[in-house]
Amino acid sequence: xxxxxxxxxxxxxxxxYNTGSCNGxxxxxxxxxxxxxxxxxxxxxxxxxxxxxxxxxxxGPVTKRCRERLLNLYLQVPEPKVVVAVGTCSCGGGVFRHMxxxxxxxxxxxxxxVYVPGCAARPQQIIDGVVKALQILREKGRALEVPPHLKKxxxxxxxxxxxxxxxxxxxxx
Amino acid sequence: MKTLLIxxxxxxxxxxxxxxxxxxxxxxxxxxxxxxxQPFYDLLKLLQKRPILINNYHVLMAxxxxxxxxxxxxxFLLGGDLLLVIFFHGMSLAFLAMGAYSLRSAYSHVGxxxxxxxxxxxxxxLLLIAVNIYMNTGTFLLSDVFExxxxxxxxxxxxxxxxxxxxxxxxxxPFDVSEAHQEIIGGPxxxxxxxxxxxxxLAKWLEKVLVAAFxxxxxxxxPLIVVAIATSFILVLALxxxxxxxxxxxxxxxxxxxxxxxxxxxxxxxxxxxx
Amino acid sequence: MIEASLMDFKDKIRKLYIPEKVHYxxxxxxxxxxxxxxxxxxxxxxxRDVVMVRVSVKHGERxxxxxxxxxxxxxxxxxxxxxxxxxxxxxxxxxxLSPDSPRAPLLNKKKSEDQAGRxxxxx
Amino acid sequence: MKKIKVNQEICTTIPMGSQHVALxxxxxxxxxxxxxxxxxxxxxxxxxxxxxxxSLTTMYDFKKAPYVVGRICxxxxxxxxxxCTVALERSIGIDGEVPDRVRAVRMIGLELDRLQSxxxxxxxxxxxxxxxxxxxxxxxxxxxxLDTADMLFGNRVQYDVVCVGxxxxxxxxxTGTRISEALEEIEESIGFMExxxxxxxxxxxxxxxxxxxxxxxxxxxxxxxxxxRASGVKTDCxxxxxxxxxxxxxxxxxxxxxxxxxxxxxxRVLECFESVRMIREALDSTSPGEExxxxxxxxxxxxxxxxxxxxxxxxFYYIRGTGKKIPGRVKIxxxxxxxxxxxPHVMIGVRYNDVPPLLMSFDPCxxxxxx
Numbered sequence: 021x022x023x024x025x026x027x028x029x030x031x032x033x034x035x036x037y038n039t040g041s042c043n044g045x046x047x048x049x050x051x052x053x054x055x056x057x058x059x060x061x062x063x064x065x066x067x068x069x070x071x072x073x074x075x076x077x078x079x080g081p082v083t084k085r086c087r088e089r090l091l092n093l094y095l096q097v098p099e100p101k102v103v104v105a106v107g108t109c110s111c112g113g114g115v116f117r118h119m120x121x122x123x124x125x126x127x128x129x130x131x132x133x134v135y136v137p138g139c140a141a142r143p144q145q146i147i148d149g150v151v152k153a154l155q156i157l158r159e160k161g162r163a164l165e166v167p168p169h170l171k172k173x174x175x176x177x178x179x180x181x182x183x184x185x186x187x188x189x190x191x192x193x
Numbered sequence: 194m195k196t197l198l199i200x201x202x203x204x205x206x207x208x209x210x211x212x213x214x215x216x217x218x219x220x221x222x223x224x225x226x227x228x229x230x231q232p233f234y235d236l237l238k239l240l241q242k243r244p245i246l247i248n249n250y251h252v253l254m255a256x257x258x259x260x261x262x263x264x265x266x267x268x269f270l271l272g273g274d275l276l277l278v279i280f281f282h283g284m285s286l287a288f289l290a291m292g293a294y295s296l297r298s299a300y301s302h303v304g305x306x307x308x309x310x311x312x313x314x315x316x317x318x319l320l321l322i323a324v325n326i327y328m329n330t331g332t333f334l335l336s337d338v339f340e341x342x343x344x345x346x347x348x349x350x351x352x353x354x355x356x357x358x359x360x361x362x363x364x365x366x367p368f369d370v371s372e373a374h375q376e377i378i379g380g381p382x383x384x385x386x387x388x389x390x391x392x393x394x395l396a397k398w399l400e401k402v403l404v405a406a407f408x409x410x411x412x413x414x415x416p417l418i419v420v421a422i423a424t425s426f427i428l429v430l431a432l433x434x435x436x437x438x439x440x441x442x443x444x445x446x447x448x449x450x451x452x453x454x455x456x457x458x459x460x461x462x463x464x465x466x467x468x
Numbered sequence: 469m470i471e472a473s474l475m476d477f478k479d480k481i482r483k484l485y486i487p488e489k490v491h492y493x494x495x496x497x498x499x500x501x502x503x504x505x506x507x508x509x510x511x512x513x514x515x516r517d518v519v520m521v522r523v524s525v526k527h528g529e530r531x532x533x534x535x536x537x538x539x540x541x542x543x544x545x546x547x548x549x550x551x552x553x554x555x556x557x558x559x560x561x562x563x564x565l566s567p568d569s570p571r572a573p574l575l576n577k578k579k580s581e582d583q584a585g586r587x588x589x590x591x
Numbered sequence: 592m593k594k595i596k597v598n599q600e601i602c603t604t605i606p607m608g609s610q611h612v613a614l615x616x617x618x619x620x621x622x623x624x625x626x627x628x629x630x631x632x633x634x635x636x637x638x639x640x641x642x643x644x645x646s647l648t649t650m651y652d653f654k655k656a657p658y659v660v661g662r663i664c665x666x667x668x669x670x671x672x673x674x675c676t677v678a679l680e681r682s683i684g685i686d687g688e689v690p691d692r693v694r695a696v697r698m699i700g701l702e703l704d705r706l707q708s709x710x711x712x713x714x715x716x717x718x719x720x721x722x723x724x725x726x727x728x729x730x731x732x733x734x735x736x737l738d739t740a741d742m743l744f745g746n747r748v749q750y751d752v753v754c755v756g757x758x759x760x761x762x763x764x765x766t767g768t769r770i771s772e773a774l775e776e777i778e779e780s781i782g783f784m785e786x787x788x789x790x791x792x793x794x795x796x797x798x799x800x801x802x803x804x805x806x807x808x809x810x811x812x813x814x815x816x817x818x819x820r821a822s823g824v825k826t827d828c829x830x831x832x833x834x835x836x837x838x839x840x841x842x843x844x845x846x847x848x849x850x851x852x853x854x855x856x857x858x859r860v861l862e863c864f865e866s867v868r869m870i871r872e873a874l875d876s877t878s879p880g881e882e883x884x885x886x887x888x889x890x891x892x893x894x895x896x897x898x899x900x901x902x903x904x905x906x907f908y909y910i911r912g913t914g915k916k917i918p919g920r921v922k923i924x925x926x927x928x929x930x931x932x933x934x935p936h937v938m939i940g941v942r943y944n945d946v947p948p949l950l951m952s953f954d955p956c957x958x959x960x961x962x
Contacts, residue, residue: 098387378611494907
């Protein structure tokens with residue numbers, strides 16, 4: 021049904037998580053909500069609640085302490101979901117690459133669908149990234165999605181995730 | 194037939210009201226805002242999300258909330274008892290709070306407590322208004338109340354009391370304490386997701402229709418009925434955009450201090466035969 | 469600059485620090501060739517000077533906390549305790565680092581952790 | 592810390608963070624509350640610890656340092672860059688030779704940064720009070736400031752205009768006049784902000800008397816920046832450690848005595864007027880110069896410190912020069928680091944719904960704190 025697909029693509033509720041970025045992108049993300057850029061035109065709301073979100077906007081290079089929290093958030097978002105990495109440092113580490121407490125980008129922890137580079141990413145770029153994410157969202161189904169490197173930890177056929185061993189795996193990596 | 198029409202059309206009207214709310218709100222903040230059918234997109238999307246069940250009771254309460262809200266609305270529009278409508282409405286909110294209490298989430302608990310205060314703030318003025326309507330029409334049965342024309346002429350203060358408790362009923366600032374997006378991120382509804390959030394989302398639309406109908410009672414038989422409803426809603430939005438959120442005890446205090454004396458004055462004046 | 473030893477640095481700080489006249493800036497550590505030193509930075513509102521109290525500490529020595537004299541000092545102390553591996557009274561484990569971060573990352577080692585990390589990344 | 596008996600059975604523990612709508616940054620605060628009244632607070636600020644201090648002594652040489660430290664915090668980026676640069680210049684021994692034009696351009700950058708930061712936090716404060724409209728309007732006004740920065744330095748945030756020994760970009764005559772026009776618009780919107788924070792009844796009701804910090808407490812806990820000035824502490828690093836021309840321009844230190852959340856907001860508003868005046872003075876006092884970058888031949892060799900006034904308060908840099916390209920130690924003490932120890936004390940006894948405004952009134956920047 022086309023109308024159902026339309027529903028998916030027209031109402032992105034976002035969840036924003038800062039994994040140790042410099043605030044530049046986060047502030048631009050907030051600026052995206054304000055009158056000049058106004059992404060509510062696309063139905064986008066900053067829900068701040070992982071259970072009701074569709075699009076995960078991640079900024080920052082993922083510090084070691086944020087890692088588990090990020091994965092938790094990712095698992096709490098019900099499918100279909102899209103992950104957007106905002107800013108150069110979330111795409112691959114940026115200036116923070118190879119610092120001792122940093123994981124070098126979001127993709128090391130969870131799969132990323134859209135990369136938005138820039139330091140700091142401009143609001144126009146962020147809107148562009150979100151609109152790209154909407155197209156991806158339209159194609160995704162409601163099947164359980166698990167990060168590929170964590171597939172072996174998924175228990176059973178219906179996909180209950182063994183949370184403990186999952187976090188254990190993360191600590192080891 | 195009439196029942197069927199009401200059941201089908203009231204959610205549609207509710208959705209449009211919700212969309213208009215968001216649009217007007219955005220325009221007041223100098224933004225463009227979402228299209229007016231945005232709530233329908235949201236609902237469609239919610240139904241397509243993967244269901245994540247926390248516990249059965251929690252979900253049951255969401256449906257109970259929706260069903261009772263729908264019952265309240267249907268009772269109202271089909272001309273049932275006004276007291277029943279108010280009790281159904283209050284119970285529906287109480288079910289939401291009960292659902293929120295069934296979890297271990299802190300925000301959910303805080304939200305549930307606030308939701309109970311919200312009932313405490315909103316229901317007494319409504320009940321008194323119902324009593325006032327009974328005084329003037331001699332019946333609680335809405336089908337008989339519908340016969341009377343322009344109640345606002347004899348109960349202006351009660352109408353003002355209703356307007357005063359509107360921000361509370363519609364959960365708009367300064368009295369949006371039970372949702373309080375920046376404090377407890379939605380409060381009682383925080384843990385609902387996907388298809389289980391849909392009934393709550395839908396119930397919000399129905400509540401708006403119910404509120405609109407409540408305003409409508411005062412203007413029955415007048416061509417101004419739609420204008421009156423729209424004006425009061427825009428008034429609520431304007432208030433929303435010019436105040437900060439107050440705390441829940443402020444909400445109870447202000448609603449009672451403002452609304453109850455107003456209704457009381459109206460009852461007194463009606464009893465004296467002045468109005 | 470005030471030189472002090474582990475024995476008397478608290479007395480010197482007590483003499484120096486008057487909340488209305490001296491502003492506490494922070495605490496820092498440095499690893500020289502002789503060993504560690506802990507430095508307390510103050511700013512005097514009257515002379516507009518930055519005053520440093522320097523305390524030499526050997527590896528593994530226990531440093532008393534000055535948070536009974538200078539109230540906000542505890543955060544800075546926990547920080548250097550984590551980053552330099554200095555034992556400070558009342559410290560909180562892993563205030564700044566995660567359980568799997570490298571221990572005492574700011575100490576000079578033959579091959580520092582992030583160089584090793586970079587080589588790993590290049591491979 | 593004060594010891595208060597907490598009955599665990601009747602307490603509700605409310606965690607806030609590390610992901611929360613009211614917080615753009617990850618910080619975790621855990622409140623034990625009774626009837627929504629906060630009884631105990633614990634906090635975890637290290638979600639943003641990346642290890643920048645270490646990287647400055649191993650990975651990047653001193654000429655790259657101003658750009659790296661800019662990434663500590665995107666809101667007060669240029670304050671970090673300037674503090675680092677000034678400390679490096681002092682360490683090399685060329686701080687006396689920096690031309691006036693360079694100082695002026697740096698001052699303009701810093702003050703623009705301060706303007707946008709104050710707009711940002713006051714708007715965000717209004718939002719966490721549930722006042723979305725003010726948030727939208729203040730952020731709309733903030734866009735003018737960002738436009739000005741874009742016009743001057745080529746980026747909205749993170750304009751890496753400062754380098755060791757000078758600046759990367761000069762302001763030509765034409766842009767100068769356009770800025771003067773933009774400043775008038777900005778001043779108008781500051782007037783709007785002042786009106787909001789003095790006249791609006793519900794906002795004032797929420798913020799008045801919230802989280803009062805007395806002057807003694809402010810001294811005792813070593814508060815910095817607008818939070819200290821709102822309690823009556825007359826301190827401003829721009830005067831105390833003047834790397835620019837603030838003393839010549841007669842910068843006024845704005846203080847208030849109330850020490851509550853509203854006073855902290857108003858200090859920021861009034862500082863905005865002062866910032867606009869400083870930008871005007873800096874534009875008028877110097878004209879575009881030929882030389883905007885000194886040639887830097889030496890490596891940092893001395894120990895040097897710099898105290899710079901970031902939008903949030905005193906920013907302290909210490910650089911230990913070793914004569915090599917890479918400094919021996921870079922110590923960064925950020926303003927929020929000094930303002931956090933008092934938070935648990937002012938938060939006890941406050942209702943939970945007042946916690947986000949109270950937290951925001953101190954203008955916390957966790958990216959700075961964690962580094």
